[in-house]
Amino acid sequence: MFYREMKDHCGVFGYSSCDPAMTASMIYYGLFALQHRGQESCGIALENNGELQLVKKMGLVSQALGGENLGSMKGYRGIGHVRYSTAGTSCISDAQPLSAEVSKPYTDFISLAHNGNITNAGELRLQLKKEGMTFQTKADTEVILNLIARTQTGDLIRDLKEALSRLRGAFSLLILVKNRLIAVRDPHGVRPLVLGKKDDDWVVASETCALDIIRASFVREIAPGEIVVIENGNISCSNLDLPGPSRQCVFELIYFSRPDSFHFGTNVHMARKRMGQALAQSDKGLRADFVIAVPDSGIPAALGYSDASGIPYERGFTRNHYIGRSFIHPLQDQREMAVKVKLNPVFPVVNKRDLIVIDDSLVRGTTCRLIVKLLKDFGAKSVHLRFASPPVCFPCIYGIDTPDRNKLLAANYDIDGIKKFIGADSVAYLEIDKLRSCQECPDDFCYACFTGNYFDSV
Ligand code: SF4
Secondary structure (H helix, E strand, C coil): CCCCCCCEEEEEEECCCCCCCCHHHHHHHHHHHCHHHHHCCEEEEEECCCCEEEEHHHHHHHHCHHHHHHHHCCEEEEEEEECCCCCCCCCCHHHCCCEEEEEEECCEEEEEEECCCCCCCCHHHHHHHHCCCCCCCCHHHHHHHHHHCCCCCHHHHHHHHHHHHHECCCEEEEEEEEEEEEEEEECCCCEEEEEEEEECEEEEECCHHHHHHHEEEEEEEEECCCCEEEECCEEEEECCCCCCCCEEEEHHHHHHCCCCCCEEEEEEEEHHHHHHHHHHHHCCCCCCEEEEEEECCCHHHHHHHCCCCCCCEECEECCCCCCCCCCCCCCCCHHHHHHHHHHCCHHHHCCCCEEEEEEECCCHHHHHHHHHHHHHCCCCCCCEEEECCCCCCCCCCCCCCCCCHHHHHHHCCCHHHHHHHCCCCCCECCCHHHHCCCCCCHHHHEEHHHHCCCCCCC
């Protein structure tokens, strides 16, 4: 699905450099590669000999941080963030990194960049307020910042273990303190976080596409519950010592992550292809002239479907890349106009053809309905819509902003009702067992938006 019925979340990027002049531009390029994870605001915090420099702006990385914006920033280490709000509000005060002055033996500041959602943030915020802590933002990230700030064991790792043990939900965190860059992943490993190396410099990022852009090599994924401290060009690893189990977000593989990225033990493009192949295996006997994709995230699954079914893959739509992402338009009719502006069927591929159309997921169904109508307007003989994942029936509480249940099509209609609403000749989706069988370690994933089985609800 090319436009979002579910809103984006966040991306983080950290860099520890031998050359303080390089850090800001490395983070800029890293954030540029992670732009798909959040388009609302972005920011960079750099540390140089105990001095913290911070820039945060609304808008896209290229506009907000490009040009002269980073010219004077220098530092041996830094963190960056791209954001779409899933908790908190859409304003500059909630943009990240969030920073605070503290009084600790090892640092007098903390800066934090967070991807995920803390499910007990409201309760923790209330407790902290009762203890006299104040809040400047509505973001759950400030709860984490305050928890770390008020924990006073005298030791960085002990402070982190104690503060972070109170969190529930999802957090992939980058933390900047004096002379150290720290990366932490929650014990369930919900959001991805990877470690990379560029010559003698260390990189931490939400996805490997951010390593590729600066030609850093992929070292490994940061493990669920792991704390990685980068100091003086060396890394040391410890653990939060909190119980798992591993619950990596399967939606990262279905839709959110970039297809060139590698995490959760797989390449995202190949994972999507496997889902398309599995979908075709459930569809034996269905014939069509072409398999086409709803671009862009439907493309790998459509290729997989075509491989497994033997039905040729064709490019059914041309996409206009020069409009903003349509989910930023809050009104439904504007969204629909944005779909028409952004996607146009390729007439000879579509006209008088029987088509199998592959989309990555079914959320509200409003985009699918318009896409089917577009294809029929262009003379498609039949449109068989296939989703390369089970239908979303439950909202996500771990950092993906899904609509309420009453707006999720499959939560309110059976398959016949869905087919009628969308106007397709047939509709089918990848069953949950088949989705699980596409993963090497199926039990390590979260499927809660399909099943309602939240692993850590509060
Ligand atoms: S509920 Fe869905 S979107 Fe949220 S973490 Fe689980 S699999 Fe991912």
